[in-house]
Amino acid sequence: MKIISINAGSSSLKFSLFNMNDESVIASGYFERIGIEGSFYTIKFNGEKVQQEIELNNHTDAVKVLLDKLIDLEIIKSLDEIEGVGHRLAHGKEKYKESVIITDEVMQDLEEFKEFAPLHIPANILGVNAFKEVLPDVPMVGVFDTTFHQTMEKATYLYPVPYKWYSEYGVRKYGFHGTSHRYIAGVVKDILGKDQYRLISCHIGSGASITAIKDGKCVDTTMGFTPLPGVMMGTRSGDIDSSIIPYVMEKEGKNASEIIDDLNKQSGLLGMSEFSSDMRDILARCDEGDEKAITARNKYVRRIVDYIAQYYVLLGGADIIVFTAGVGENGVLIRRLVCEELACLGIKIDLELNNKCGETIKISTDDSSVDVYVIPTDEELMIARDTLNLING
DSSP states (O other): OEEEEEEEOSSOEEEEEEETTTTEEEEEEEEESTTSTTOEEEEEETTEEEEEEOOOOSHHHHHHHHHHHHHHTTSOSOGGGEEEEEEEESOOTTTOSSOEEOOHHHHHHHHHHGGGSTTTHHHHHHHHHHHHHHSTTSOEEEEETTGGGGGSOHHHHSOSSOHHHHHHHOOSOOOSOHHHHHHHHHHHHHHHTSSOOEEEEEEESSSEEEEEEETTEEEEESOOSSSSSSSOOSSOOOSOOTTHHHHHHHHHTOOHHHHHHHHHHSOHHHHHHSSOSOHHHHHHHHHTTOHHHHHHHHHHHHHHHHHHHHHHHHTTSOSEEEEEHHHHHHOHHHHHHHHHHTGGGTOOBOHHHHTOOSSOEEOBOTTOSSEEEEOOOOHHHHHHHHHHHHHTO
8 A cells, every 4th residue: 555645844845655565665856946947856766866946836836747757657557556655744733633534624724723823734735625626536635743741740841821821822831843752752662672761852854853662652742832942942942931032022113023933933052153054064064162152052961951851850760862853863973972961870871882873872882871762764655654544544
């Protein structure tokens, strides 16, 4: 059975086509600059990569080109081979505690949820509608970023603010990157060979979140009402004193939305370094002795350490810490610095093993108090698995 996983952004569309008989990736790729001049696509299959500039006015254009190319490149023989489409959806609020078949009711709910993820849900809707138009008879499944975190207790997900903010406006911690953390939890269960375990999952990429997981369920996570809080990220500030917002509004003559935009897009590594949101660029400048880059790197590491330590206490210890996503999987120095600062907990890593990237590997020493692993995440596979399970009933 062939299933395609979709992650639609405001001007992009990423896909992976799976053969679910063995969960192998048949093809993957992305469409960029949709609705913008200079749009193009990249498709990878059988060790090849096809890239071409092409006019893409909207997401429907992108989907039509994608499906045409899958046939033209003989990746599939006909569209009938695609038996399900899984969509990454940014937000399910409290209503959606698991993945679902996408119905008219789900689409209506997504329209109502827009204000909770205004940058992501409109793009998600565009992606779903584009596939509905081109493949109207193929079942569609929605996999929400927020569902994995629905197991948090009320004392954890509620903020210490007027209760009516929650009861009337839905203000609470929702958490994100849930599909990634759920995937990591499943891999850890297989590694440890047991259902009972304490895991600290560190999804560290351009966006970053850390999640405390006990026996496969989320206990707490760093992102909150939006993906802005928590650890420092590429362009997001992470946690700050909220009183800064009205203070800077007055100083710069900006409104609240503009300040939030600055905290989402002009902060984090970019804001502190004043030149890049990419950790590779930051580390290169650190080697040159750039003071702002060094400070940004150190702050980045400190925020990760703070939350790992907090969740270590919350869980009553940890059996395993996992680094995943772009920086987590490839940031050799960042992993080392984080673990060195956690040495007081008895955590030790093997420097030679830590130098390896791109594979699932244990990087802690045998006498480390906690196992430390690098595990590449696979959100697309999780989406495909959920899609398969739901369409099979």
